[in-house]
Amino acid sequence: MQILIKHLYLPTLSLLGILLFYPIDGFERTGIKRLKRLELIQDGTITSTTPMLPGAMKSWEEISLNLLEQRSDSLKSFFKEDSNLQAEISTLFRGLDKSYSLSILDISDPAQTRYAHRNESLGYQPGSVGKIAVLIALFDQLRKIYPDDMGKRIDLLKTKSVKAGVWGLTDEHTIPIYNIEKNTLVKRQVVASDVFSLFEWTDHMLSVSNNGAASIVWREVMLMAAFGQNYPTITEEEALAYFKETPRKELTDLGNDVVNLPLRELGIGHDEWRLGSFFTKGANTYVGDKGGSIGTPMGLMKFLLRLEQGNVIDEASSLEMKRLMYMTDRRIRYAQSPALKEAAVYFKSGSLYKCDRSKGEPCGKYEGNVLNFMNSVIIVEHPDNCKYIVVLMSNVLRKNSASDHLYLASAIDKIIRKG
DSSP: EEEOOOOOSOOOSSSSSGGOBBBBBGHHHHHHHHHHHHHHHTTTTTSSSOOGGGGGGOOTTTTOOSSSSGTOOOOOOOOOOOHHHHHHHGGTTTSSOOEEEEEEEESGGGGEEEEEETTTOOBBOOOOGGGHHHHHHHHHHHHHTTTTTTHHHHHHHHOOOOOOHHHHHHOOSOOEETTTTTTTTEEEEEOOOOOOEHOOOHHHHHHSHHHHHHHHHHHHHHHHHHHHGGGGOOOOOHHHHHHHHSHHHHHHHHHHHHHHHHHTTOOOTTTEEEEOSSSSTGGGGOOOOOOOEEEEEHHHHHHHHHHHHHOOSSSSHHHHHHHHTTTTTTTOOOGGGGGTSSSSSEEEEEEEEEGGGGGSSOBBTTTTTEEEEEEEEEEOOOTTSSSSEEEEEEEEEEEHHHHHHHHHHHHHHHHHHTT
């Protein structure tokens, strides 16, 4: 029997090289070099064949949180089913695979939100959507290092350079490397000698969903937890010594705690969302797997809701995380819907598939015949103030369900917009 499985440390997204996040004008603030290139494309200095969508043109200062006035409201108060919305959403799944699950929250009127759902508590392998847990963990540790100074947290992200090492190996997907002086862009896989700032590694983790970058950011979160306020000045040699000298079980427990405990603090249960393994084989040199990974529409919706309330770590951290999720270039899957081209979208997609070739049936990339998870999380903000949040998860075997995600995106948008 020949079985093929794509784990977290293998490809989890299609078209990874063309997803770009963080507002285009963010170079001076973040030091993320690829943003400088986008800036030059926008002002006409550099010619690009990829048109910029209207919804991708927000400045980093224009991005805001939508539920700050509801910051003290409980999660439960948002999850009261709106019967009219529920009835319309339920009609969309006739003829579709029964594995589809979702959670939808219309926040166009923050004082009167509307909620609808389908199998919201059903668990799925989250794939690359799990990288958001690493993002939360990063900002959790940054707050512990600088409890009252967001400026210093941003400065650390911008100025702290770290080397990939084995943690960045291996991922077949590329990262964009832009040389400002030479005005050259190279896209290649991460190699062990790569050095980028924390901000750039975080951007690589989200903008092109690079698995190596995700493991590197997770490693740095562990170092922050271990070294505390001494972290900003630790050397590469001290970091290497820590991982070589610390027992593997202790490292595994710490790695698991730093990404999962912040989720529990948000009111997200163990079976609603957890992350149990790193995204690359190289990370397993030092850290083991623990507890498995799972995601549910409800668990991920709780995060997005808390984010809009400014309650993920703190208000400043919530806002910065939302900026890092802002999509500024070509969109895929759910976010590819033409209905969203004018809208600002804050998006992450992830997938995982498993093939059993012995069954003698069609099976391929994103078309697994044993497992075929595809997940989308998105905040949509239309210019006319129509705003809503969607978590869509599926496990449709033997079919690339990206087209279904796109169809549902257009249909959901139409329902939400008509009120």
